[in-house]
Amino acid sequence: MALLVALAPGRLRRHLGRWLLGWDVHPTAHIGRSIILARKVTLGPRASIGSFNVIRGLDELRMDVGANIATRNWIACPPGAPALFTSFPDRHPALIMGKWAMITVNHEIDCSDRVELADQARIAGFGTQVLTHSLDLVRDRWSVAPVFLGEQAAVMSGCILQNGTSVPRRGIVSAGSVVNTRLSAEQTFYRGNPAKAVRPLPDTLRYWYRSLEDDSSEGAVVPRRQRAVEAELEAEVEDALDSGR
Template sequence: MIIRSRRFRSALALFAMVAPGFLRRFVHTRLLGYRIDPTAVIGRSFIDVDRFEMGPGAAIGHLNVIRGLEDLWMAEASRIAHLNWINSVRRDKGFFEDVDRHLALIMGYNTSITIMHFIDCCAKVELVSRSVLAGYWTQVMTHTFDYRTARQDARPITIGERSIITTRCTLLPGVKIAERSIVAAGSVVHGQCRKPGFLYAGVPAKPVRELDFSQLFLTDELTIR
């Protein structure tokens, strides 16, 4: 029996957060309708989304709040660690009128979100395979106020394959990080980091140095652990 009432689903999500592991899985799969692989693991986190799928070996740690999304997809071996706030404003709230948006977090194969990040999913946020949101306190902001039109706007953010976003970065709406890139600590990314294989740094972030593709993280052989 899948519960459809928004209020009851939120209450069940809160109950699942404090319930024992076997009961938590029952609530998530049987009552909330989430598709969770038998080898996937969910800690004591609040997860209140419309649709959720976890692949083999995927994991969510403790004390995360994930709410308001239409879709949460976690591919094989993807991970969300602890104390992250992943949020969206639902369509029925009356914001973002006439804005085409997908309220989603899409995590590709072997991607990782570490600890204490804020991820705004008012538009889609996608981590392509083996990319990492590393360190602490990065803000991923998909929505903004457009002063020219006096309206809220939302645009998707993509972090390219094998790219690393380090500590205390800010990613602004519409950002696309090229594959095999590193964004240095404290950087503010506005627009698109188009050149793959570069270190981006500064406010706003600019390519400052080409990376050595022989470094372990940038090679095709590495699996993130």
């Protein structure tokens, strides 16, 4: 049935998802040609899932107003998770996206436990990995913990976020960084392996005040726009750091 929904034409996907799979989809939400296998799906007004995404094995997919998953993302919980993670009965395999949160292109998101993006948070650029499970070598067992991005936080291209980590409100993680702990300082630029605070970011950063309309459309956000957004943000952050503001 999920494949039938993915292959159906245009707006019919939204209706089939509601009728066949029990999804709660707002009339203004958009669903592209993506495979969506989740026990509970909730898409708010103007929420958008582009084409060529695979979303499977989740207990819940929840996207608030204007939340956007662009294209070619792999968002999944391992098929054998119930047998692997018996020591974690309270885990919640879910992707929760707040208002105008965004996941752009070609990211891998492990939802063995909850991955949550607060309002206007984004996983930007390309090729980031979010992991909610890992092998605890000391105890020789699997470890599972959620990952959280705070309001207006941004993670750039090619980053790795390990299980149990978080990025605080308005935290910006530079491309290629590895987050292996709970970052705590808000409105701060982080960089490195492991990611460490470089310096605070100014209140004048235009990214904090960008138009929400730039982040939403009736379809998926196009990769060219995503590259422009990331390049603009990286340049603006670097300028702010260099100028000492």
